[in-house]
Amino acid sequence: MSNVASNRFGAAGSALGYLAQVEYALLIALQRMDSEESLRLSLETVDDITFEAEGKPQELWQTKHHVDRQGSLGDASPDLWKTLHNWIETADDRSACFLYTTATAQTGTVAALLGPSRNGEDIVAAREKLDTVARAAGNAASIDYYTKYLSLDDSQRTALLSRVIVLGATVTAEQITDQLVATVRKTAVQRRRRPLIDRLRGWWHGRTMLHLSKVARGEGDWIDLSEIEDQLHVIAQSLRDDNLPLDYGNEPEPTSDEVDRDDRVFVEQLRLILLHHERIRQAVYDHNRAFLQRSRWQREELLALGELDSYDRRLMEEWKRVFLPLEEPDENDSISDEDKRKFARNTFQRLQERVLPEIRSEVQSGYVPLGSLHILADRLQIGWHPDWVDLLKHRLAEAQAIAVAEVA
Numbered sequence: 001m002s003n004v005a006s007n008r009f010g011a012a013g014s015a016l017g018y019l020a021q022v023e024y025a026l027l028i029a030l031q032r033m034d035s036e037e038s039l040r041l042s043l044e045t046v047d048d049i050t051f052e053a054e055g056k057p058q059e060l061w062q063t064k065h066h067v068d069r070q071g072s073l074g075d076a077s078p079d080l081w082k083t084l085h086n087w088i089e090t091a092d093d094r095s096a097c098f099l100y101t102t103a104t105a106q107t108g109t110v111a112a113l114l115g116p117s118r119n120g121e122d123i124v125a126a127r128e129k130l131d132t133v134a135r136a137a138g139n140a141a142s143i144d145y146y147t148k149y150l151s152l153d154d155s156q157r158t159a160l161l162s163r164v165i166v167l168g169a170t171v172t173a174e175q176i177t178d179q180l181v182a183t184v185r186k187t188a189v190q191r192r193r194r195p196l197i198d199r200l201r202g203w204w205h206g207r208t209m210l211h212l213s214k215v216a217r218g219e220g221d222w223i224d225l226s227e228i229e230d231q232l233h234v235i236a237q238s239l240r241d242d243n244l245p246l247d248y249g250n251e252p253e254p255t256s257d258e259v260d261r262d263d264r265v266f267v268e269q270l271r272l273i274l275l276h277h278e279r280i281r282q283a284v285y286d287h288n289r290a291f292l293q294r295s296r297w298q299r300e301e302l303l304a305l306g307e308l309d310s311y312d313r314r315l316m317e318e319w320k321r322v323f324l325p326l327e328e329p330d331e332n333d334s335i336s337d338e339d340k341r342k343f344a345r346n347t348f349q350r351l352q353e354r355v356l357p358e359i360r361s362e363v364q365s366g367y368v369p370l371g372s373l374h375i376l377a378d379r380l381q382i383g384w385h386p387d388w389v390d391l392l393k394h395r396l397a398e399a400q401a402i403a404v405a406e407v408a
Helices: 003-032 078-090 120-136 140-150 154-162 173-182 190-216 225-238 256-261 265-272 277-299 307-323 337-353 367-378 393-407
Strands: 040-043 049-053 056-064 096-101 164-167
Touching (some): 003 040, 003 049, 003 056, 003 173, 003 225, 078 140, 078 154, 078 164, 120 140, 120 154, 154 164, 173 190, 190 225, 256 277, 265 277, 265 367, 265 393, 277 307, 277 367, 307 367
Antiparallel strands (some): 049 056
16 A cells, blocks of 8 residues: 555544544533533543533543554553543543543453443552553653653552543444434434434534634633533424424525526526516525425435325415416407516515415425425426416426436
8 A cells, every 4th residue: 555545544544533523522412411411511622522510620531533443452552641641731630531432441451440330449450550561661652651650659640540431442433323313312203313413413513613613712612511402402393293304594595607507497487487587596596495405304204105295285276376367368368478477477476475384384494385386396387477388398308307306
């Protein structure tokens, strides 16, 4: 393997570790939420993850993610010694210190002795093993760590290790999703847990980006566990039987150039009636968001069987109430193309101003019903121009293919 490829793979592993650290923080917070009310956390401050209460760091967490669990947790492990060194430098005698690693601790090692079920004898035995390693100074790269450790007296080293807990064989990046889903079993039924976690993750990544930006500028910032809990409940509320989550309200709007190049059927329908360019741009925006939202609901199986078809029929009924003619045409009357387009624009506006039904009673999107009308127009199931059927015959096969693709 070339050095370039090796370096790139190594960088990928490091990047995966940083991403895992962010997700570990969420996982640990969710696991602690039932029993802790006043904790808050920070990233990359005192430690990788720091939990604080009453203005003081209570827990320092070092996270070590290794691809395929290849990391070492032996008594001379660089991960172990570097972590101990950091805690000697940063921790006070009130902080619990957690080493959270994907590596596995072998029976009898220091890491195993300092596991969650350790006792006083285990702590003394671990200190003696570490003393032996430090005095032998076999790993030149860890000399500074050994020196710092040995600068403490026996009681200080024992006191340090009494606050250390090693959590080995923790979840890898590939397993985090399943663990996150497991934390919300009491919050949502099984089929809604993954959609809940996906949305919570999206919020969490944005929140941690803001948090880390403030930390990088030297500003104080913490994330309260209550903030995570509130967001969890907001998302869970959107996943109730009478509601659905809305994910695309803040999608970027299409540019004027993008709309000018757009040749979809529903756009041609709007151009037939000479609708203003900005109105067409808004229609494209509504269509795109509704399409994305409907597709995601279907993909995540949040809709009942036939629910979307039933909703589309309701929208078609609304269209009929506005667009069907009020009286039979007089055979002697001749309506100009301009009059037809003017009628279409006026009725289009009336439909836009109606309170259109949302797919469920508690959904409040705005863009889903309007965008869904344009989805129906794209399939040529509805139209805006009085002669839309004749004017768009040349696109019928395309519209039918669109409808089939959406169902698939």
